[in-house]
Amino acid sequence: MLFKGRENIKYIFATIKSSFLPAFLFLLCLLTFYSSNPYSEGVPYFLHYTFLVISSSTLGLLYVANQAKPLFGLLLGIVSYIIINNLKMQYGENFFSQAEFQCLCFFLPVNLFVLSFLPQSKLKTMHNAYLLLALLFEAVILQHFCEYIKLIPHIDITVEAVPLWACFLWLTLLATLVVFISLDNAAINTGQFYAVAGLFLGLIYASAASGLTTFFLGFSAILLCSSVLDMYRRYNYDYLEHVGSKNSYLTHANSKFPFKYTIALFSLDNRDKLKQIVGDVKMEHLEQMVVNSIIEMPYELTLYRYSESEIIMVFKNEDAKHAKEFADNIRHNIAASEFVLSNNIGYKITISVCVSEKTRKDRNAEEVTERAHTTLQKSYHFNGNVTTIA
Numbered sequence: 001m002l003f004k005g006r007e008n009i010k011y012i013f014a015t016i017k018s019s020f021l022p023a024f025l026f027l028l029c030l031l032t033f034y035s036s037n038p039y040s041e042g043v044p045y046f047l048h049y050t051f052l053v054i055s056s057s058t059l060g061l062l063y064v065a066n067q068a069k070p071l072f073g074l075l076l077g078i079v080s081y082i083i084i085n086n087l088k089m090q091y092g093e094n095f096f097s098q099a100e101f102q103c104l105c106f107f108l109p110v111n112l113f114v115l116s117f118l119p120q121s122k123l124k125t126m127h128n129a130y131l132l133l134a135l136l137f138e139a140v141i142l143q144h145f146c147e148y149i150k151l152i153p154h155i156d157i158t159v160e161a162v163p164l165w166a167c168f169l170w171l172t173l174l175a176t177l178v179v180f181i182s183l184d185n186a187a188i189n190t191g192q193f194y195a196v197a198g199l200f201l202g203l204i205y206a207s208a209a210s211g212l213t214t215f216f217l218g219f220s221a222i223l224l225c226s227s228v229l230d231m232y233r234r235y236n237y238d239y240l241e242h243v244g245s246k247n248s249y250l251t252h253a254n255s256k257f258p259f260k261y262t263i264a265l266f267s268l269d270n271r272d273k274l275k276q277i278v279g280d281v282k283m284e285h286l287e288q289m290v291v292n293s294i295i296e297m298p299y300e301l302t303l304y305r306y307s308e309s310e311i312i313m314v315f316k317n318e319d320a321k322h323a324k325e326f327a328d329n330i331r332h333n334i335a336a337s338e339f340v341l342s343n344n345i346g347y348k349i350t351i352s353v354c355v356s357e358k359t360r361k362d363r364n365a366e367e368v369t370e371r372a373h374t375t376l377q378k379s380y381h382f383n384g385n386v387t388t389i390a
Contacts, residue, residue: 015185021229022187022194022222029198029218039210047213051081051220058224068123070188070227072115072131074220077199080108081216084206096161096207103146105166105203109173111135112196116176120188160204170200187233191226195219243291249304249312253365257316259358262323263365264313265372266331266353269384271309274347282341289339290349297333299326306369310376320357320389327353328387335385350385352376357389 036043055078062071083104087095095101121128157164177193198219205211235247244252253261268274268290275283291303291311302314313330315323331353338346356372358365375390 011185015181015190018185018187018229019181019190019194021225022191025218025222025225026194026198029201029214033205033211033214037208037210044209044213047210047217051213051217054217054224055220058220058227061224062227063123065227065231066122066124067227067231068121068125068128069115069118070192070223070230071123072128072135073112073192073195074223076108076111076115076135077195077216077219077223080104080199080203081212084203084212088206093207096158099146101161101206102163102166103142105162106169107138107142108199108203109166109169111138112199113169113173113176116173116180116192161206162200162204170196174200187226187229191222191229195222195226198222243303243305243311246304246306249306249314249369250365252302253368257314257358257365260319261314261316262318262320262355262357263368263372264315264323264327264330264353264355264387265306265310265369265376266313266327266351267310267376269350269352274349278341278347285341286339286347286349290334290351293334293337294330297330299330301326306373310373312369320355323357324355324387324389327355331385331387352379352384353387354379355387355389 039047055074058074059071059078062074083100084095087098087101091098118131159167162170173196174193177189177196181189181193195218198215202212202215202219205215235245268287271283274286278286294301294303294313300316302316304312304314306312313327315326318326331351335348335350337349339349340346354372354376356368356375358368362368371390375388379386379388
């Protein structure tokens with residue numbers, strides 16, 4: 001119980017740390033709006049163009065970084081900003097009573113709610129292409145059926161510009177994001193919470209140019225900062241296996257590892273064939289199960305992702321002989337296990353391992369690992385489910 005309490009305290013402090021920058025930006029927007037509204041002439045225009053610059057820069061960054069989830073969220077925010085400005089130009093002060101704005105207040109939180117359940121994934125996939133087509137199809141449908149939104153009872157009861165019933169949708173969305181943060185306090189999740197809160201306030205105060213530009217600017221700035229922090233973490237951490245990345249491994253080897261250590265580089269046998277059978281998503285789940293089974297074994301080791309198909313086990317203060325014994329036991333344990341996916345189909349998996357000890361001749365961890373990688377690749381030409389020493 002004491003250990004679990006310490007882990008909870010660590011998690012709380014980690015959440016505060018990941019929330020600090022987005023919370024600061026959100027608070028800055030609140031203080032700026034409530035202390036300076038209405039702004040002096042020219043300030044809303046400056047904020048407007050700043051929003052466009054930051055949003056377009058963030059879109060480009062997320063596209064290059066191949067990150068789908070924050071990019072789709074940003075797209076929804078940009079499109080909403082454009083729609084609101086067009087409605088204000090057409091209808092003036094009565095824009096928030098128009099069916100298009102009422103639809104926006106409903107479908108924006110609904111889409112963000114659905115988007116929040118999507119896993120972090122790469123942008124350039126067919127799955128995301130279908131998602132983009134679905135959003136475009138939804139936009140076409142809304143053009144013809146948005147008038148039906150006025151049939152909702154008590155639609156004239158509003159909180160500033162947003163209908164009261166829509167506020168409950170937004171609060172439900174924010175509560176859902178809080179639950180996600182309690183499960184995973186990554187910067188992208190905490191940032192999404194404050195960014196969505198900024199969008200909500202931007203809609204509430206959309207009738208004022210200062211409110212619209214301030215909170216939508218805060219939305220894009222929060223997404224930018226949280227995405228940069230998330231990419232930095234991904235550079236040092238592998239989200240799929242919840243272990244350190246290759247960069248983290250090389251950094252720790254130079255600064256945290258003892259002089260004597262041995263690595264065991266392993267990969268799943270027939271990984272490409274198995275991936276064709278089960279697909280990308282289920283293959284990820286199988287690899288997670290394998291990694292979790294290794295973590296649960298009674299060995300003092302540290303795991304790192306070395307490449308897409310290879311993972312490193314680091315045995316500190318161990319020579320190659322003892323590390324090979326440990327790696328053999330791990331390999332036999334995996335071969336004797338059955339890994340059952342959500343479809344209740346079990347899979348037998350084997351791994352091949354290559355052990356490589358750090359010697360005086362090795363200048364860095366890269367040489368130790370490259371030796372293991374080369375030997376492991378050679379072993380695949382002869383047999384699988386083996387442990388070798390480089």
